[in-house]
Amino acid sequence: MTETVDDVDLPYDEEASQQEKLDVLQERLEVLEAQNEEMRDKLLDANAENNKYQQKLERLSHENKKLKQSPLFVATVQELTDDGVVIKQHGNNQEALTEVTDEMRSELEAGARVAVNNSLSIVKRLDDEADVRAKVMQVEKSPDVGYEDIGGLTEELNEVRETVELPLKNPDLFDTVGIEPPSGVLLHGPPGTGKTLMAKAVANQTDATFIKMAGSELVHKFIGEGAKLVRDLFQVAREHEPAVVFIDEIDAIASKRTDSKTSGDAEVQRTMMQLLSEMDGFEDRGDVRIIAATNRFDMLDRAILRPGRFDRLIEVPLPDEEGREKIFRIHTRNMSVTDDIDFEALARDTEGMSGADIRAICTEAGMFAIRDDRETITLQDFQEAREKLEADSEDDEVSKTFA
Numbered sequence: 241m242t243e244t245v246d247d248v249d250l251p252y253d254e255e256a257s258q259q260e261k262l263d264v265l266q267e268r269l270e271v272l273e274a275q276n277e278e279m280r281d282k283l284l285d286a287n288a289e290n291n292k293y294q295q296k297l298e299r300l301s302h303e304n305k306k307l308k309q310s311p312l313f314v315a316t317v318q319e320l321t322d323d324g325v326v327i328k329q330h331g332n333n334q335e336a337l338t339e340v341t342d343e344m345r346s347e348l349e350a351g352a353r354v355a356v357n358n359s360l361s362i363v364k365r366l367d368d369e370a371d372v373r374a375k376v377m378q379v380e381k382s383p384d385v386g387y388e389d390i391g392g393l394t395e396e397l398n399e400v401r402e403t404v405e406l407p408l409k410n411p412d413l414f415d416t417v418g419i420e421p422p423s424g425v426l427l428h429g430p431p432g433t434g435k436t437l438m439a440k441a442v443a444n445q446t447d448a449t450f451i452k453m454a455g456s457e458l459v460h461k462f463i464g465e466g467a468k469l470v471r472d473l474f475q476v477a478r479e480h481e482p483a484v485v486f487i488d489e490i491d492a493i494a495s496k497r498t499d500s501k502t503s504g505d506a507e508v509q510r511t512m513m514q515l516l517s518e519m520d521g522f523e524d525r526g527d528v529r530i531i532a533a534t535n536r537f538d539m540l541d542r543a544i545l546r547p548g549r550f551d552r553l554i555e556v557p558l559p560d561e562e563g564r565e566k567i568f569r570i571h572t573r574n575m576s577v578t579d580d581i582d583f584e585a586l587a588r589d590t591e592g593m594s595g596a597d598i599r600a601i602c603t604e605a606g607m608f609a610i611r612d613d614r615e616t617i618t619l620q621d622f623q624e625a626r627e628k629l630e631a632d633s634e635d636d637e638v639s640k641t642f643a
Contacts, residue, residue: 312355312363317348327356336360383440390441391570391595392563393434396554400425400438403552404529408448408482422551424519424530426490428537429556432596435533438556439486442531449480455492458511466493466511474518474528482527490532495539512541519549558594561587567595571602577617586622601625 256264319326324339325348340348340362348354353366390397407414407421414421427435443450453473458466477483493511519530532550534540545553559567565587572581590598604625609617 310358312357313360314366315354315356315360315362317350317352317354319350320345320348325362327354327360327362329356329360338362383444385437385440385444387441387445389570390434390437391566392559393438393556396427396556397438397441399552399554400427400442400531404442404484404531405446407529408446408484408527423548424532424550425552425554426545426550427531427533427554427556429535430558430594431535432594433556433558434595435556436488437595439488439531439533442484443486446484447482448529449477449483450486451477451483452486452488455487455489455494458493458515466507467514470511470514470518477528482529484529484531487530487532489534490544491534491536491539494541494544495536496541512544516543516549519544558592559598561591564590564593564598567598568602571599572617575602575606575617576615578619581617581619581622586626589623589626597629601629604628 313329315327315329317325318328318335321337324337325345326335326337328335338356338360344362344365347365348362355363355366357363387397387401403422403425411421427438429435439452443452451473458469473485477485493508493515495508497509497512530550537555544550565583568583568586572583590601593601601622602625605617605621608621608624609615
């Protein structure tokens with residue numbers, strides 16, 4: 241039973257003076273107020289904790305409710321008729337006629353993706369499907385490469401700019417003359433001559449969406465996957481016009497067709513057929529330019545080389561002596577080199593080498609200086625780097641011979 245005021249022991253002696261009683265009661269009041277404040281803080285903490293658990297309970301209840309709901313199935317609208325909407329469910333290709341509201345009907349069209357329930361009633365329209373692999377191929381940040389970073393390819397670079405950059409920046413020029421701008425350019429030549437570098441420079445210099453991929457990324461194990469990825473790749477490009485699609489090592493999917501009956505070769509050919517259709521088929525490609533690169537021009541199928549798909553076939557050769565000198569100067573402009581570096585002599589001594597080889601020589605020359613604990617690179621470092629690169633190349637050739 242709860243105590244009354246009369247049952248509570250007094251905190252002072254009955255014989256104490258009036259002032260002593262007041263002092264004791266005041267002290268007791270202060271203690272009780274402190275305890276009350278402490279209990280109020282605990283109550284606030286308890287309420288906050290209760291709210292937190294209440295929110296967690298609501299979230300778990302909502303998730304539990306969602307888990308208990310029946311799953312939705314993906315289907316495609318085949319036809320809109322007076323009696324309803326004909327849909328085809330993915331997976332089992334089951335067709336069904338279902339009724340929809342006028343509001344939902346206005347959102348639908350043939351080919352639209354929709355979500356249906358167990359009774360095959362349309363619940364909502366879904367966004368158009370696009371492979372996420374195609375979306376991640378879009379380059380968000382332009383490569384840090386400019387035209388000034390490419391040496392010895394002035395004529396080839398001008399052709400690429402006329403084919404890709406000019407139609408994007410000045411389309412009115414082609415309308416005035418009355419011609420269609422070139423649709424694509426194929427860069428071919430030995431490895432390391434700057435084909436990919438030119439594509440990076442175009443990506444940097446234009447405001448167009450740049451989408452890059454390697455031909456090997458389109459080769460897949462399962463039937464239809466490669467063709468679907470190609471289709472989605474160009475869909476992403478059309479959604480972000482103007483766009484430039486760069487396909488490196490295109491020979492991986494565009495090699496000459498053979499009579500091979502293996503499933504792997506057949507799948508590669510199906511992927512190539514889709515690529516040919518996207519490049520020059522019935523569907524308008526829109527303001528999308530294509531750059532492709534390959535080291536094996538002799539392996540490409542003739543169908544992909546015809547005008548309309550690749551209007552420019554540009555050979556990117558090994559650099560001449562003047563080009564090699566420019567490449568040496570480009571790669572050494574941020575290097576600490578001595579004043580006695582003779583770039584003309586280095587260019588003469590590197591005949592037959594590619595731009596990638598020259599870059600490797602510059603890097604190796606810097607490594608010689610680091611090993612000797614020097615801050616500058618000498619002409620001897622470049623000469624020794626060239627000799628080392630040539631020796632490594634000879635060793636590789638010998639290894640291939642006896643392999």
